[in-house]
Amino acid sequence: MSNTDFALAVEDLTVSFDGFKAIDALTLYIDRNELRVIIGPNGAGKTTLLDLICGKTKAGSGSIKFKNTELTRMAEFKRVRLGIGRKFQTPSIYENLSVFQNLEVSFPKGRSVMGALGFKCTDEVRARVQAVAEDIFLADRLELEAGLLSHGQKQWLEIGMLLMQEPELLLLDEPIAGMSARERELTADLLERICRNRSVIVIEHDMEFVKRIAHKVTVMHQGKILAEGPMEKVQADPKVIAVYLGH
């Protein structure tokens, strides 16, 4: 089980908070170029799982391997440098900086102190910012203060900040929360486009949206995996209906 071709291999992962097992002996494999959606009732441990993968929470036991590199003891910023990008549940952007600066700061050069001091905003950086801004529908808002964006645009901006880093694994926690129907459409297109050369894990509650984007769905319940497979199969699973979709 150690050498895998999976982009991400989570094996036997457990973490408990004051005796409560938020994640309980969970095993999960994500393929390269796969878009996986994780669903489940509140408190199922979905966000905790993403926290464990990106390092916000330290694992109790078990292993998380990304491209065959063990992550569990690695510092957060090193995991990012390996190619893991994390979007938080509430849009986490730098409200006081402009959209351009938000993206520029996320450019993966000049990450050490000395590197940042010597960092120059070259044409390469500007071109990359422009390209990403077009991807996330904010090309005409580059000079705007990020705090003035709508909630949906802030979500896009955070996704854009991750795209600047060219991550190989994207962890998106509720990317369409607070979006209008039109914005959801655009986001679905965006996700389809960005998962072409990377793996993406999405946590989402909106079943229509899940159906639209998911390659495979994982249902979590009480820190464990309840069902896994294509959306239709999962929706037909009686266990899943009982705990989640039924009520």
Add this chain to the structure above:
Amino acid sequence: MKALQDLIKRYQLASVLVLALLLAVVLPLTLDIFRLNLVGKYLTYAFVAVGLVMVWGYGGVLSLGQGVFFGLGGYAMAMFLKLEASDPITTRIQSTPGIPDFMDWNQITALPAFWVPFRHLPFALFAVVALPTLLAWIVSFAMFKRRVGGVYFAIITQAVALIVTVLIIGQQGYTGGVNGMTDLKTLLGWDTRTDHAKYVLYYVCVALLIGAILLCRWIQTGKAGTLLLAMRDKEDRVRFSGYDVANFRIFTFCLAAALAGIGGAMFSLQVGFMSPSFVGIVPSVEMVIFAAVGGRMSLVGAVYGTLLVNAGKTFFSESFPDLWLFLMAALFIGVTMAFPMGLAGVWESQVLPRWKRWRVGRGLPVAPAPGSAATPLAQLEASSGSAPMKDKPTPPSAISGQHA
């Protein structure tokens, strides 16, 4: 000429030029040497205030122990000056000639080993910067790598300030105790007490201070400055964008400590003594007040804040010695309640927009001030309904007072 203008605009140097002009031309022409020397003394505190703008304003980490670094720099310089002032001929009446007088009074009969390198000026100058930086690195590495921040960090820096003060006062034989190091006279044989020397030292101090401001401004306008603002507001986002947040905090804290050390050294040179009363908790908090009054986002504001508070201190403590501490406290509370961004914030949100409206009213062209507070101005213009709006949206000024 055009290139120069671009440079001034890019780094928002206009306010620095005005400050340089005030310090280097206006004050020397209007003040006698006694008062000018006082200004020079205040400017040494401004080094600390400028450092606090970086650590507290930009970095979002309040340090209440900057006096320690000021003191370390000051003591490093004072040790060299004291050794020079304690040559065997001047100190021949001591039981051990050739060592500083306070050592002799404390029955120490030979120069302690750690004092010996301070016989050399290059070493002393190196120590002025290196000692504060080293201590700052130790403290901040231990704290920031463990993600200690906010109030806890402030309390720990207070504790460091207290510990260092107790250490200096307790080790009287090695440090001069509560009196500090007095009777500093010459620098490589050059008498620092003459009027001429005071002028020279004043100008050296001004030049170093302007240099420090330029260095900090350069850092602020680059990626490191943007990152500092970013991690002040969304620390986790920066961390999960692949940055080691602690390293940037450590760097800023060490930078502020190095600047404070230089300020301390200039203090020893200009005032002629160094004592623990510039190291402890009270002076450290006072230095935070200087930065707060001037505006904790504004490097230049911090200098004005330092000058104003100290001028007030000198004036009031001469006239109403009992009232001064209460006034100081009232000033601090008043400023933080009414003007959280200090003088620089008032300048940007009140004075500049009025000035521009006045110019617009007179039909004069409005020069777009470099990165000025465009938002309040735009709002004012919009409400007055007559002024031309700018076509291009201006990049946001992160916090008012930042560019003053």
